[in-house]
Amino acid sequence: MGHGLHGDIRLVRRGERILEDIVRSGCVVVRKMSADRAGEIAAHRFLGSPAVTPEAIVSDFSRRTAQACQGRFIVAAQDTTEINFSGADRHRPGLGLAGDGKSLGFFLHPVVAIDAANEAVLGVAGARIWTRGMEKATDRQKRRLEDKESERWLEGAQTAATVLAPAARIVVVGDRESDIYQIFTRKPANIDLIVRARGDRKLVGGGLVFETGAKLTPAVEMNVKVAPRQPRIPGDIGRTARVAVSFGQVTIAKPKTGRPSPDAKEVALRLVVAREIGAPSPASAGGSQPPVLWRLLTTLPADTIEDALEIIRLYRLRWRIEQVFRVLKQDGLALEKTQVEQASSLFNLAALALGAAARIIQLTDARHASPRPAADVIDASLIAAADAIGKTLEGKTERQKNRHAQGSLSWLAWITARLGGWNCYYKPPGPKTIADGWRRLANMLNGYEIAQRKSLV
Numbered sequence: 068m069g070h071g072l073h074g075d076i077r078l079v080r081r082g083e084r085i086l087e088d089i090v091r092s093g094c095v096v097v098r099k100m101s102a103d104r105a106g107e108i109a110a111h112r113f114l115g116s117p118a119v120t121p122e123a124i125v126s127d128f129s130r131r132t133a134q135a136c137q138g139r140f141i142v143a144a145q146d147t148t149e150i151n152f153s154g155a156d157r158h159r160p161g162l163g164l165a166g167d168g169k170s171l172g173f174f175l176h177p178v179v180a181i182d183a184a185n186e187a188v189l190g191v192a193g194a195r196i197w198t199r200g201m202e203k204a205t206d207r208q209k210r211r212l213e214d215k216e217s218e219r220w221l222e223g224a225q226t227a228a229t230v231l232a233p234a235a236r237i238v239v240v241g242d243r244e245s246d247i248y249q250i251f252t253r254k255p256a257n258i259d260l261i262v263r264a265r266g267d268r269k270l271v272g273g274g275l276v277f278e279t280g281a282k283l284t285p286a287v288e289m290n291v292k293v294a295p296r297q298p299r300i301p302g303d304i305g306r307t308a309r310v311a312v313s314f315g316q317v318t319i320a321k322p323k324t325g326r327p328s329p330d331a332k333e334v335a336l337r338l339v340v341a342r343e344i345g346a347p348s349p350a351s352a353g354g355s356q357p358p359v360l361w362r363l364l365t366t367l368p369a370d371t372i373e374d375a376l377e378i379i380r381l382y383r384l385r386w387r388i389e390q391v392f393r394v395l396k397q398d399g400l401a402l403e404k405t406q407v408e409q410a411s412s413l414f415n416l417a418a419l420a421l422g423a424a425a426r427i428i429q430l431t432d433a434r435h436a437s438p439r440p441a442a443d444v445i446d447a448s449l450i451a452a453a454d455a456i457g458k459t460l461e462g463k464t465e466r467q468k469n470r471h472a473q474g475s476l477s478w479l480a481w482i483t484a485r486l487g488g489w490n491c492y493y494k495p496p497g498p499k500t501i502a503d504g505w506r507r508l509a510n511m512l513n514g515y516e517i518a519q520r521k522s523l524v
Contacts, residue, residue: 081113082124082419087509089423093502095405095416102513114412121196124418128425129230132180132190135443140183141234142381143192143227143258144388145220145241147176148396150403150417161410163199173198173413175395176219177421178226179388183238187437188387188428191421193226195219196414220245221253228255238367240385246364248322252330254366261382264338264362271318271333280340280362283313287372288344291379293359294386308359310341314375317364337369338362339378387428394424394498430501433480441479445512450474452515456508457482467491483508 085100088110092100097114101107113119149166152159156171165172177194181187197216224239231237237258241250243265254260267277293308314337321332339361346358363382369375395402402420407413426444433439441450454473460482461468471478484496487504496504 078113078116078118079127081109082119082127085110085113086419086423086426089400089420090426090502090505090509092506093400093499095400095402095407095420097405097407111412114407114415115409119415121194121414121418124415124422125191125194128191128422129193129226131443132192133230133233135189135439136180136192136231137233138235139189140236141189141227141231141238142181142183142384143178143223143231143237143239144181144385145176145178145223145227145239145245146385146388146392147174147219147244148392149174150396152403155404159408159410159413161198162413163201165199173410173417174216175417175421176223177388177391178223178230178239179391179425180227180231180234181384181387183236183381183384186384186387187432187439188391188425190429191425192230193223194418194421195222196417198410217244217247220247220250224250224258224260225255228258232257238381240382242385248319248334249328249330251319251334251336251364251366259366261363261365261367261378263382264364268322269320271320276317276319276338276362276364279315279317280313280338283315283338283340285311285313285342286375287312289341289376289379291341291359291383294389306347308343309345310343310359312339312341312372312375312379314339314369314378316369319364336364336366337378338364339369339375341379390498391421391424391428394427394502395420399427399498399502400424427498427502427505429476430480430483430505431496431498433476434484434495437475437477437480439476441474441476443476444479449512449515452512453479453482453508456511457485460485462491464491486511 088100089095094100097107097110101110149172151165151167151170151172153167153170159171162171162173173196175194175196178192180189180192182189220241227237227239238261239258240261243263245262246265250260250262264276267275269275270279288309288311290307291310293306316335317338318333318335321330341359341361343359361382363378365378367378369378394400400420400423402417405416407416430444441453445453457469469478469481471481483501483504485504486507487496487500489496489500
């Protein structure tokens with residue numbers, strides 16, 4: 068971490084320590100993630116400090132992410148997730164209504180940077196964390212966009228354009244909630260957009276987006292992997308869908324609202340449609356996802372089959388942000404089970420947990436060859452200690468050797484996975500194994516640091 072915490076070296080070090088504790092322990096319950104009572108007290112002080120804010124914490128993550136993205140083709144996926152404290156929402160001052168309109172909770176809207184070439188999560192580029200009021204919003208059509216929660220999608224696009232400026236190319240991807248007219252008309256010049264259409268928008272000259280998409284001639288067929296429904300149904304491992312792909316150009320008319328706006332009266336976009344062929348019924352598919360139907364509006368060129376297939380590929384990379392959410396919540400850190408009550412402290416913890424979830428994903432990604440250095444995750448001074456630990460985990464067979472370059476992120480991920488119980492055979496280690504291994508590795512490196520300090524006394 069760095070200047071985001073105002074350059075206070077004590078806050079920087081404490082923030083790093085808490086981040087390591089979250090990744091090591093695999094949870095965000097302060098009592099469980101802290102090594103001792105002193106660590107627990109220090110964590111509460113950090114989270115409750117007026118000098119610590121979610122923006123400062125995320126700013127530190129975003130700087131490291133920007134460095135990792137330099138010169139690369141980046142997909143910036145943005146999405147919103149909810150932390151709902153239903154059944155455990157008493158004594159949580161400062162929180163407002165969750166999505167169900169009854170329980171207390173808050174919302175996170177991160178922008179996650181993904182390498183378009185190898186699909187690796189490179190880090191968190193930005194995040195907005197907020198809670199709603201206790202009254203439901205009314206007269207949405209008459210309110211300015213700047214006064215609505217939906218403004219977060221424009222903010223996320225601007226964050227990607229600013230923070231990830233060192234990248235060679237940036238494509239911002241969003242699901243149906245991001246289908247807002249202004250996201251196209253106010254797009255920063257250095258990014259492109261892929262947005263899944265939500266509403267059947269009117270077109271200039273007549274017609275609607277959905278009916279126009281239905282009339283496009285299918286140009287090619289392809290297979291796409293459909294992830295399991297969330298929340299996951301037991302036995303649902305997802306499926307492979309056969310889709311017909313068509314594409315064309317549309318000009319969207321400015322929607323009528325209750326307020327005037329300076330936005331252009333029309334915007335020319337490309338439309339790419341992926342429609343599933345012969346989809347199984349939900350019952351025969353074991354309760355899996357409904358048939359695939361993606362109507363993608365984009366500022367990218369879609370003049371050839373290759374263009375259309377590339378747009379679909381880039382859109383599918385948004386599954387990586389969903390994976391971050393799963394690690395952040397029920398499948399990993401269980402942020403919704405934290406005992407922290409005060410809203411400001413909760414938001415700080417959520418920002419740290421978001422960074423921890425991305426780190427776990429990065430280590431999981433690095434199971435295979437990765438050119439990134441281990442110093443992206445641990446201090447360079449600990450590489451030698453990790454090397455010594457790693458040598459004790461190698462077996463006699465070739466498959467039980469760490470064949471990755473010493474000091475690389477893949478090399479560190481191999482050590483982490485072995486400590487998590489992976490035996491080098493069968494399927495690659497998943498996020499849970501990586502999180503378990505990181506817990507053990509962090510403890511061992513902690514002990515090494517303590518021993519080093521004592522030897523210097």
